Amino acid sequence: MSVKDKMSLDQYTSIVTGGAVGLGKSMASALAEMGSNIVIVDLNRNHAEATAQELRSQYGVQVDVIEANVCSADDVLRVREETVRSFGRIDVLINNAGIVKNAKAEDMLYQDWLDVMNVNLNGVFLMSQTIGKEMIRQGKGSIINISSMSGIIVNTPQCQIAYNVSKAGVISLTKTLAAEWAPYGIRVNTIAPGYMKTELTEKFFREGGQLIDRWMSMTPMGRPGMPDELQGIAVYLASEASSYTTGGVFSVDGGYTAW
Ligand SMILES: NC(=O)c1ccc[n+]([C@@H]2O[C@H](COP(=O)([O-])OP(=O)(O)OC[C@H]3O[C@@H](n4cnc5c(N)ncnc54)[C@H](O)[C@@H]3O)[C@@H](O)[C@H]2O)c1
Numbered sequence: 182m183s184v185k186d187k188m189s190l191d192q193y194t195s196i197v198t199g200g201a202v203g204l205g206k207s208m209a210s211a212l213a214e215m216g217s218n219i220v221i222v223d224l225n226r227n228h229a230e231a232t233a234q235e236l237r238s239q240y241g242v243q244v245d246v247i248e249a250n251v252c253s254a255d256d257v258l259r260v261r262e263e264t265v266r267s268f269g270r271i272d273v274l275i276n277n278a279g280i281v282k283n284a285k286a287e288d289m290l291y292q293d294w295l296d297v298m299n300v301n302l303n304g305v306f307l308m309s310q311t312i313g314k315e316m317i318r319q320g321k322g323s324i325i326n327i328s329s330m331s332g333i334i335v336n337t338p339q340c341q342i343a344y345n346v347s348k349a350g351v352i353s354l355t356k357t358l359a360a361e362w363a364p365y366g367i368r369v370n371t372i373a374p375g376y377m378k379t380e381l382t383e384k385f386f387r388e389g390g391q392l393i394d395r396w397m398s399m400t401p402m403g404r405p406g407m408p409d410e411l412q413g414i415a416v417y418l419a420s421e422a423s424s425y426t427t428g429g430v431f432s433v434d435g436g437y438t439a440w
Pocket of ligand 1: 202222225228279382
């Protein structure tokens with residue numbers, strides 16, 4: 182099979198959590214461009230519907246929206262049932278939904294800690310377990326978890342203990358699932374982006390100042406990443422081109438973790 186054929190996602194069904202905006206939207210768009218039907222799972226129905234419409238008209242694939250919370254077992258079960266009912270199978274799951282709440286460790290409200298852990302780590306486990314059962318039944322699947330360089334290093338100067346710990350947890354979860362589920366034909370990998378210019382961080386870049394100067398001075402490439410700079414790795418990990426790749430942690434951070 183040619184590399185071009187291996188990269189094709191024709192006839193695939195891919196679920197992208199948090200796919201309404203930002204990095205999730207960009208990765209959903211890349212998978213759609215390569216031929217995959219898409220299910221956007223997001224809390225924000227309006228943004229998700231707008232993105233779905235954009236992808237349908239641009240790429241001619243089927244794009245469904247399921248308004249759901251990745252932390253709710255009932256919602257996640259509904260995501261599996263509705264996706265299987267509409268498409269008959271689930272080839273790819275991108276666990277991208279995430280939140281951030283910054284606070285010094287000594288000041289962080291326990292509820293804020295729980296909220297971050299719930300979306301960023303528990304939600305990834307719940308989605309992986311629930312969708313993974315269908316992939317086990319199929320004997321095939323690719324799960325792509327979006328962690329962060331924050332799961333590898335400690336960001337500075339801002340304090341974000343819950344976010345860092347949740348993203349480190351995603352890396353361990355990825356490796357553990359990769360090891361447990363390799364016999365079922367399921368590959369599990371994680372992408373660890375650096376500072377990317379999206380809705381989550383746009384206001385920091387707009388305001389500029391010392392924080393941004395510090396971040397960029399610590400990034401060998403000296404600039405933030407753009408959402409479309411995750412598209413290549415997302416297509417690679419979703420497709421047959423990565424058939425021997427599992428348990429991997431892929432940094433896309435302009436070199437931040439190299440220094
Ligand atoms: N932006 C960055 O610089 C950066 C860097 C490294 C990692 N990341 C990670 O990439 C992922 C996407 O980041 P982004 O900047 O595009 O975020 P974003 O805030 O722009 O978008 C997140 C999306 O997730 C949805 N969402 C949030 N909680 C949800 C829940 N409980 N259930 C379902 N949907 C939910 C939101 O509605 C939103 O559409 C996150 O996991 C984030 O931690 C981002």
